[in-house]
Amino acid sequence: MPGLSAELVQQLYRTPPDRFVAARDAAVAEARQAGDPTTARQLARLRRPTVAAWLVNLLAIRRPELVADLVQLADALRVAQRELRGPRLRELSAQRRAVVGALVAEVRKLAAAEPDAPPASRLPLAEVEATLNAAFSDAEVAEQVRAGRLLRAASYAGFGEVPRPQLRLVTGEDEEHEEERPARRPGPQRGRAEAAPRTDRASERAEQAERAAQRAARAERARQRRALDRELAKAQTDQERAEAELAEATGQERDGAAALDRLEAELAELERRRAVAEQDLSRAKLARRAAERAVTVARRRAGEVEAAVEALAAEEGNADAGGGAAD
Numbered sequence: 193m194p195g196l197s198a199e200l201v202q203q204l205y206r207t208p209p210d211r212f213v214a215a216r217d218a219a220v221a222e223a224r225q226a227g228d229p230t231t232a233r234q235l236a237r238l239r240r241p242t243v244a245a246w247l248v249n250l251l252a253i254r255r256p257e258l259v260a261d262l263v264q265l266a267d268a269l270r271v272a273q274r275e276l277r278g279p280r281l282r283e284l285s286a287q288r289r290a291v292v293g294a295l296v297a298e299v300r301k302l303a304a305a306e307p308d309a310p311p312a313s314r315l316p317l318a319e320v321e322a323t324l325n326a327a328f329s330d331a332e333v334a335e336q337v338r339a340g341r342l343l344r345a346a347s348y349a350g351f352g353e354v355p356r357p358q359l360r361l362v363t364g365e366d367e368e369h370e371e372e373r374p375a376r377r378p379g380p381q382r383g384r385a386e387a388a389p390r391t392d393r394a395s396e397r398a399e400q401a402e403r404a405a406q407r408a409a410r411a412e413r414a415r416q417r418r419a420l421d422r423e424l425a426k427a428q429t430d431q432e433r434a435e436a437e438l439a440e441a442t443g444q445e446r447d448g449a450a451a452l453d454r455l456e457a458e459l460a461e462l463e464r465r466r467a468v469a470e471q472d473l474s475r476a477k478l479a480r481r482a483a484e485r486a487v488t489v490a491r492r493r494a495g496e497v498e499a500a501v502e503a504l505a506a507e508e509g510n511a512d513a514g515g516g517a518a519d
Contacts, residue, residue, distance in 0.1 A: 196234045204238060205249045205340055208308040212240040217446070236443050239435045243310060244319035244345040247299050252340035254302050262291055263338050266328040292324045319345035344428075 200219065207215045216238055223232035241249060252259045265287055272280040299320050303309040326346040327334040333346045 196231045200235075201238070202253050202340060204235075205241065205246070206253050208306065209240050209243055209246050211308060212246075216240075236439055237436070239343055239432075239439065241343050242316075242319075242345060244316040244323065245342040247303060247315065247317075247320050248323050248337055248342050248345075249340040250302050250306070251295060251299050252337060252342075255298060256338075256340075258295060258298060259338050262295065262324065262327060263334050265291055266331075266334050269328055270331070288325075288328055292321055295324055296321050316345070319347075322347040 204212065204215055204219065216235055220232045220235045223229070223235060265284065269281070269284045269288060272284055296317055300312065300315065300317065303315055304312065309315075323333070323337065323342070323346045327337045330346070336342045336346075
């Protein structure tokens with residue numbers, strides 16, 4: 193396998209999440225068998241997406257032209273937000289709602305065409321919609337959506353881009369509030385005996401207090417949003433680290449299981465050879481015992497023959513002695 197290809201990655205990320213790990217492990221095994229450990233390691237590091245992320249990836253892979261339109265509209269919306277262009281913002285916001293609604297409907301159609309997709313009643317379309325809306329606010333999320341490699345759903349509850357220092361975003365609602373606010377009253381003019389009536393001053397102070405309270409509330413919401421963004425970033429980092437450790441531990445477990453299988457196969461072969469050797473030893477023992485019995489019989493027979501020979505020799509000697517005396 194000549195390196196990790198984009199086609200293989202897309203093939204994995206359009207696989208339903210419940211079959212992703214099996215498909216990835218099969219690709220890792222194939223890469224190892226092909227002698228490509230680098231690709232095997234890169235494949236092993238790929239993490240399983242959530243169902244919502246898989247649906248967004250499926251949209252990016254099957255209908256890339258629609259996602260390209262979303263990214264282009266998101267860029268235009270962020271430019272209008274940075275330039276504080278209210279009418280353009282309202283126009284693009286309306287387009288965004290229409291595009292997101294159309295894309296969610298397309299996701300539903302794509303999921304229905306997938307044989308292993310969850311049923312329509314269990315599709316996390318709300319998370320899909322939140323992710324697509326987040327792509328309008330965060331360029332990084334938009335790029336992940338376009339690449340079709342999203343791992344989890346994204347969301348952003350604020351307006352405009354993710355808050356950054358010294359950045360203030362104005363929406364159509366803000367402009368309406370600005371129109372409702374009364375014009376600043378001129379200060380007292382030199383030479384006039386009295387300022388505005390007391391009721392007008394009280395009303396002005398109340399309006400100022402209300403505006404101050406609104407600004408304080410917006411600042412508090414922005415502070416809470418930044419705190420939540422930091423907490424979310426930390427949680428995502430911890431999750432990625434844990435998933436990487438899980439992938440590494442899974443690989444080690446898989447390698448250990450393979451090593452154990454090899455050792456068990458070697459042990460089975462040794463057991464077979466041991467059984468054969470024991471049979472050979474048993475036959476050798478039987479042959480030795482039979483040879484010992486044969487030696488015992490042969491020795492006894494040899495002793496008997498030797499005794500007979502000696503007896504015959506003795507008889508011949510006696511006979512020769514008797515004949516000599518007779519002469």
